[in-house]
Amino acid sequence: MRGEGGPLLEVEDLRVTFDTEAGPVEAVRGVSFTLGRERLGIVGESGSGKTMTGRSVLRLVRPPGRIEAKRMAFEGVDLLGLSERSMRTLRGKRIAMVMQDPKFSLNPVMSVGDQLTEGLRRRDRLGKADAVRRALEMLEAVQIRDPERVLGAYPHELSGGMGQRVMIAMMLIPEPDLLIADEPTSALDVTVQREVLAIMDRLVRERGMGLLFISHDLTLVSKFCDRVLVMYRGKVVEEVMADQLHAAKHPYTQGLLNCLPRVGGAREPLPVLERDPSWAE
Amino acid sequence: MKALSRAWLLDPSPASRGQARLGQAYLGWLKLIRNPLAVAGVVIVGALVVMAVAAPLLATHDPIAQSLPDRLLPPLSPGHWLGTDEFGRDIYSRIVYGARVTLYIVLLVTVTAPLFGLLIGVMAGYYGGAVDVALMRFTDIFLAFPRLILALAFVAALGPGIENAVFAIALTAWPPYARVARAETLTIRGADYIAAVRLQGAGSGRILVSHVAPMCLPSVIIRVTLDMAGIILTAAGLGFLGLGAQPPLPEWGLMISSGRKFLFDQWWVATMPGLAIFIVSLGFNLLGDGLRDVLDPRSASGGKG
Amino acid sequence: MALIEIDDLEVTFGSGADAVRAVRGVSISVAAKESFGLVGESGSGKSTVLRAICGLAPISGGAIRINGAALGSRRDKGFARRVQMVFQDPYASLHPKRTIDATLAEPLTIHGLGGRDKRVVSALEDVGLDPKFRFRYPHQLSGGQRQRVAIARTLMLEPEILLLDEPTSALDASVQAEVLNLLSRLRAARGLTFLMVSHDLAVIDHMCDRLAVMQQGMVVEQIDRAALADDSARDPYTRELLAASV
Numbered sequence: 001m002r003g004e005g006g007p008l009l010e011v012e013d014l015r016v017t018f019d020t021e022a023g024p025v026e027a028v029r030g031v032s033f034t035l036g037r038e039r040l041g042i043v044g045e046s047g048s049g050k051t052m053t054g055r056s057v058l059r060l061v062r063p064p065g066r067i068e069a070k071r072m073a074f075e076g077v078d079l080l081g082l083s084e085r086s087m088r089t090l091r092g093k094r095i096a097m098v099m100q101d102p103k104f105s106l107n108p109v110m111s112v113g114d115q116l117t118e119g120l121r122r123r124d125r126l127g128k129a130d131a132v133r134r135a136l137e138m139l140e141a142v143q144i145r146d147p148e149r150v151l152g153a154y155p156h157e158l159s160g161g162m163g164q165r166v167m168i169a170m171m172l173i174p175e176p177d178l179l180i181a182d183e184p185t186s187a188l189d190v191t192v193q194r195e196v197l198a199i200m201d202r203l204v205r206e207r208g209m210g211l212l213f214i215s216h217d218l219t220l221v222s223k224f225c226d227r228v229l230v231m232y233r234g235k236v237v238e239e240v241m242a243d244q245l246h247a248a249k250h251p252y253t254q255g256l257l258n259c260l261p262r263v264g265g266a267r268e269p270l271p272v273l274e275r276d277p278s279w280a281e
Numbered sequence: 282m283k284a285l286s287r288a289w290l291l292d293p294s295p296a297s298r299g300q301a302r303l304g305q306a307y308l309g310w311l312k313l314i315r316n317p318l319a320v321a322g323v324v325i326v327g328a329l330v331v332m333a334v335a336a337p338l339l340a341t342h343d344p345i346a347q348s349l350p351d352r353l354l355p356p357l358s359p360g361h362w363l364g365t366d367e368f369g370r371d372i373y374s375r376i377v378y379g380a381r382v383t384l385y386i387v388l389l390v391t392v393t394a395p396l397f398g399l400l401i402g403v404m405a406g407y408y409g410g411a412v413d414v415a416l417m418r419f420t421d422i423f424l425a426f427p428r429l430i431l432a433l434a435f436v437a438a439l440g441p442g443i444e445n446a447v448f449a450i451a452l453t454a455w456p457p458y459a460r461v462a463r464a465e466t467l468t469i470r471g472a473d474y475i476a477a478v479r480l481q482g483a484g485s486g487r488i489l490v491s492h493v494a495p496m497c498l499p500s501v502i503i504r505v506t507l508d509m510a511g512i513i514l515t516a517a518g519l520g521f522l523g524l525g526a527q528p529p530l531p532e533w534g535l536m537i538s539s540g541r542k543f544l545f546d547q548w549w550v551a552t553m554p555g556l557a558i559f560i561v562s563l564g565f566n567l568l569g570d571g572l573r574d575v576l577d578p579r580s581a582s583g584g585k586g
Numbered sequence: 587m588a589l590i591e592i593d594d595l596e597v598t599f600g601s602g603a604d605a606v607r608a609v610r611g612v613s614i615s616v617a618a619k620e621s622f623g624l625v626g627e628s629g630s631g632k633s634t635v636l637r638a639i640c641g642l643a644p645i646s647g648g649a650i651r652i653n654g655a656a657l658g659s660r661r662d663k664g665f666a667r668r669v670q671m672v673f674q675d676p677y678a679s680l681h682p683k684r685t686i687d688a689t690l691a692e693p694l695t696i697h698g699l700g701g702r703d704k705r706v707v708s709a710l711e712d713v714g715l716d717p718k719f720r721f722r723y724p725h726q727l728s729g730g731q732r733q734r735v736a737i738a739r740t741l742m743l744e745p746e747i748l749l750l751d752e753p754t755s756a757l758d759a760s761v762q763a764e765v766l767n768l769l770s771r772l773r774a775a776r777g778l779t780f781l782m783v784s785h786d787l788a789v790i791d792h793m794c795d796r797l798a799v800m801q802q803g804m805v806v807e808q809i810d811r812a813a814l815a816d817d818s819a820r821d822p823y824t825r826e827l828l829a830a831s832v
Contacts, residue, residue, distance in 0.1 A: 045758040046729070160628070189627035189785070190830040216758065259763035261792030263831055264815035269767040270792070273760035293726060294718035301685050301721035473679035477736070480640055481693040481743065482666035495683050 006076055008178055008210040009035040009057065013070040016052045016061055016234075027052045027065070029234035035178070037208040039201070041225035041242065043218050045256075049234040054180045054214045058091055074178065092119065096171035098164075100183035105167050106155040112166055113151035119174060138169040143195050161192035168196060172203065178210045179203070186215070197224050218245065218256050230256075233280040252279050309575045319571020325564025332380035342371035344378040344531045353547045364549045366540065372553045375531035379554065382532045383561060386447050386516045387509060393451040395505050398458025403493050405459070406466025407485070417463065424456040428511070429518055436524040443532070446525035450515050454508065458501050465497040499576035506569030510562030517558055533558050588615035589653055589779050590622075590639070590747065596647030597634050608634040610803040611648070618746070621773065621780040623794030625787050625827065631803040632783045633674075636749045639781075640671055652747070663697060670740035674752040676732035680724040686710075686735050687720045693742040709738040713768060730761035737768065741776075748773075750782040754789065766793060787831040791815075799824045 016028040028049040033040065044050040056067045059079065072079045074095065082090070091097075099105050107115055116138070117131035126134065132151070139147035142165040155163055164184065171179065181200065185193040201224070203209045215221050221228050222245040230238040230253045238250035248254055255273035291308070295301040313319050332339060341360070348369035356364040363373040405416040423431070428450075435449035469475060470493065478492055517534025519525030526532035528539070533554040540551030597609035609631040616622040624632040637643035639650055641661040650657045652668065673679035680689055690706045699705070707717050713734040724732055733753060740748060753769065754762035770793065773780055784790050790797050796810045799821060807821035819825055 045760060190827065191627070194830075218759070256759055259760050261763075261766065261788045263788050263791045263828065265788075265792060267792070269770065270763035272763050272767065293722070295721040298685065298687060298721060301687075301723070305723065473673040473675065474681040476640075476642055477671070477673065477679050477739065478681075478692060479642075480661070480666060480669075480671055481739075482661075482663035482696050483692070487696065492681060496681075 007034040007036050008075060009212075010071060010073045011053075011057070011069060012072070014053065014056055014072060015068045016049070016056055017066050017068070019064040019066070026234055028056065031229075031231070031234075031236050033229055033236070033239070035210050035212060037204065037210050038227065039204055039211045039213055039225040041213045041215065041221035041228040042231060043215055043221050043228055043256075044231035045216060047233070048231040050214045050216075050231050051182055053231070054097070054182050054212060057178075057180060057212070058095055058097055059087055060091075060097075092171075092176075093123065093174045094176055095178045095180065096174065096176035097180040097182065098168050098171050098184045100186055106163060106170075108155050110154075111151070112153050112155065112158070116151070116166075116170055116173060123174070134173060135169075138173050139166070141172070142166075142169045142199050144169075161188050161196075164188055164192075165196060165199075168199060175207065176209065178212070180212045180214070182214045183216065184213075185220070186217070193220075218253075219260070222246075235280065237279055250279075251276065312575045313571050316571045316574060318567045319574075322564050322567030322569070322571055325560060326568055329380050329384060329561055329564065332377050333384040336377050336381055340371075340374035340377045342374040344370065344375045345529045346370065353543065353550070355547070356549050356553075363553050364547075366536070366550045367543065367547075372536075372549065375536060376533070376554060376557050379531040379533045379536065379557065382443065382526055382530060383513060383516070386443070386450070387512065389444075389447040390451050390454060390512050391505055391509075393447075394454040395458045395501050397451075398455035399462045399494060399497060399501055401455070402459035402462025402464075403466050403489055403497060406463040407470050407489055407493055413463075416459070420456045420459045423453065424460075426453070428453045429515055432515055432519060433522070433524065436519060441524045441527060443526045443530070446516055446519045449519070450512055453515075454512060457508070458504060461500050461504050462494075462497040465500050466493055469493055469496050503569055503573045503576060506565055506572055509565035509569070513558060513562055513565070587654060589618040589620075590614075590616040590781060591651040591654075592635065592639075592648070593651070594648035595635065595638060595645065595650065597631070597638050597643050598646040599644070608643070608803055609638065612798075612800070612803070612805050613648075614798050614805065614808070616779060616781055619777050619779055620796070621782065621794045623790035623797035624781070624783045624800055625785070625790050625797055626800035627785055629802075630800040632800045633751050634803075635800075636671060636751050636781065636783055639669065639749060641665075666693070666745075667697065667743045668745050669747040669749065670743060670745040671749040671751060672733070672736055672740055672753045675756045676729055676736050677724075677756065679736050680732055682724055685721050685723055686727075689724075689735065690739055690742055693739065697743060705742065709742055710735075712741065712772070713738040714764075728761075729757050730764060733757060733761075733765055734768065737765075737772070741772070744776075746777075747779045747781065750780060752784050753782070755785065762789070769793065787827045799827065 011034070012032045014028055014031045015026060018025045018027060031049070031053055042050045042053060052061060055061050057072070057079070059067060061067050067080065069080060074090065113132065113135060116135035117128070120126045120131040120134055121128065135151060136147045139150055144150050144162065144165055150158065150162065150166065158166060168184065179200065185196050188196060200211060204211050213221060213225055222242045225242045228240050228242050228245060229236045230250065232252050238248060238253050240248050246257070248257065255271070258271045259273055261270060289300065290304045292300065292304065295304055313323070351361070351365050351369035352367055354361050354365040356362060358364060361371050361373065363376070365371055366375070401416050401420060405413040431453045432449040435452055436445050439445040439448065475488060475492055478488060516525055517537065520532045520534030521538040523538070526535050528535060536554035537551045540554070543550050592612060592614050595609055595612045596607065599606045599608055612631070612635055614622065624635060626632045634643050638645050641659070687706055690709055691702050694702055694705060706720060710717050710720060715731060715734050715738070719727065719731065727735065750769070754765050757765060766789065772778060780793065782790060782793055791811060791814060794811065796808065798805045798808045800806065801823050807819065807824045809819055809824065813819065814828070819828060
């Protein structure tokens with residue numbers, strides 16, 4: 001076992017800046033957090049910088065975007081100081097990322113089986129039969145009922161929920177220590193959503209994986225994660241334990257919670273979030 | 282009327298339709314001139330236009346006046362800095378006047394072929410089914426022939442001359458535009474904004490002309506600009522073969538054709554108009570590439586508000 | 587008499603072995619000035635019901651009646667003045683190359699209505715947009731602002747029925763609240779009839795008096811708001827949705 005003592009991921013004063021003609025635009029402005037072998041949620045509305053925060057960890061921000069941080073370390077190794085080459089060996093193998101839409105993450109002209117076994121055969125030098133066996137195991141682990149059929153299928157032949165589960169299986173095959181999931185279930189129906197969350201939950205509990213769960217859905221995050229960071233305009237405005245979310249103090253977090261309609265709630269107009277410019281300072 | 286200032290053009294809340302449109306055009310222009318190659322294209326095409334418009338001012342000699350004592354003078358001769366041809370005509374002046382012929386061809390082709398292609402393509406894509414099959418097979422027939430050969434056949438049937446050459450080029454140039462427009466239409470016709478306007482009671486004509494066609498236009502314009510080099514070359518080719526512009530008109534292809542006889546001893550007679558064709562073709566290609574970045578809906582709509 | 591009557595509606599895409607029965611025998615009726623919701627997950631056929639009303643999906647069986655008159659296969663201009671629809675994705679439902687002004691004025695031109703300037707400005711004000719947005723292009727607007735424009739567009743013809751296809755699912759929660767409040771206000775002020783589709787039971791519950799739960803093209807349960815609050819939903823699928831949304 002490696003790096004049991006310290007946190008899995010340490011991020012201190014992370015900034016992501018985009019240089020545009022109109023001058024630099026800061027998408028992430030000084031975000032700090034640490035992540036152990038737990039489920040950490042990042043919640044925010046569109047444009048809050050939550051996705052960029054997740055991508056920064058893998059250094060997947062394309063120019064003109066720049067990543068700066070006082071410290072961004074994975075198991076004590078400084079991620080910003082690594083060469084692109086060493087970064088590539090981390091990506092996928094040690095740190096994996098699941099994105100919102102499987103359509104853009106799976107290769108449309110490769111069968112699911114080829115995509116699942118590609119890494120195993122190339123990186124881990126497994127034989128074909130062994131690689132297929134591992135892929136089948138993983139598809140079963142993500143609750144796919146007929147894994148043999150799915151292995152031979154192409155991404156467009158899968159439904160959205162299946163595609164997302166295949167995507168998760170693909171990311172989990174190398175047994176990463178850290179999984180960054182960016183809105184992994186927003187495209188899924190509630191019933192499938194629950195299964196996918198259960199899979200990730202099991203990996204955290206049984207294998208000690210760290211999970212960075214990025215979502216716009218406060219209620220979902222509060223039910224699923226251990227801790228929640230609430231982001232607003234590139235900053236973390238509040239950090240709360242998930243089960244204490246209803247007791248959140250920041251007016252933005254409260255506003256986000258209150259503006260959601262509730263079954264059986266009052267018929268009067270929903271409270272509208274009044275944004276205070278001082279939150280972003 | 283407010284001054285046409287930068288701030289007025291870039292006002293995020295324009296006060297009138299005109300200002301909004303000009304502002305968008307100005308943004309496109311700013312984007313275009315950020316690309317140095319596109320600027321080169323703009324300069325070359327601009328120079329062609331200036332040459333054509335101001336030909337009498339720029340030319341040093343009458344383009345058709347013969348002067349046999351001065352025949353086949355090499356470049357940098359006094360008074361003839363690009364030399365003279367076999368009839369003693371100043372090559373520089375002929376190239377300058379030739380810009381008019383080239384621009385004339387380019388303009389005539391651009392107002393005919395793309396419009397026709399757009400019409401066919403948009404109808405085929407929007408109506409689909411039997412209309413699509415009929416129109417696209419008709420297009421395929423034209424696509425099946427090499428352009429120059431088909432143009433040759435048309436000119437041979439219609440008789441040589443510059444208008445017929447343009448007509449022949451236009452007839453052979455439209456099928457690719459129809460294909461491009463159809464492909465775009467297929468992706469657009471299922472869009473919510475088309476469904477929305479249909480729900481407002483708009484008829485097919487209105488939807489095609491004011492909603493579908495404007496979305497296809499950028500791809501067609503890009504394609505036209507990139508094709509322009511080919512069109513100029515085809516026109517020059519027809520001129521070279523004696524089926525386009527007729528002597529003594531200073532058309533570049535025709536000039537190459539007549540210079541061919543002296544290619545080994547008096548290379549400049551054919552080379553100078555050849556260079557002119559090369560530069561102008563290159564200019565249109567560079568401009569087309571630049572326009573692609575500006576007009577392509579996929580890259581243009583990426584800008585967040 | 588009900589304003590919208592949908593009777594045993596069937597919508598089938600494709601034919602032969604590839605045929606997909608998207609809507610299978612759906613019957614609902616919506617009274618004038620009522621707000622009715624359709625809830626279900628993706629692929630349940632709820633949006634297809636709306637599209638069938640608008641003539642955007644083929645009706646292969648059953649009937650749709652508006653005010654007692656059965657709809658044929660074509661929707662005429664008269665239909666456009668009675669029924670309008672708000673689409674799910676405001677990024678896709680506004681023409682990217684037309685200004686807000688052009689988009690809002692289009693229905694006026696189609697129906698030969700005058701007073702363009704006045705009507706466009708007042709429509710913008712009705713949906714809470716500053717008139718300075720009038721000559722902007724959609725890409726210069728945020729998602730919520732775009733959806734307001736899309737709502738303004740549907741109101742240009744002063745219809746009595748508004749079909750709402752997941753009008754807030756592409757928006758942030760705080761913007762969703764604003765748009766839902768706007769829709770409620772417009773319905774009260776203009777006496778509109780809503781037929782609203784959403785995957786979010788809480789949104790439907792907030793906006794609608796009665797609702798139908800759809801699964802695999804069929805209505806599994808019709809229930810009113812009070813019964814939902816009383817926890818007297820009977821269908822297991824409705825209960826599952828309910829459990830997921832609290």
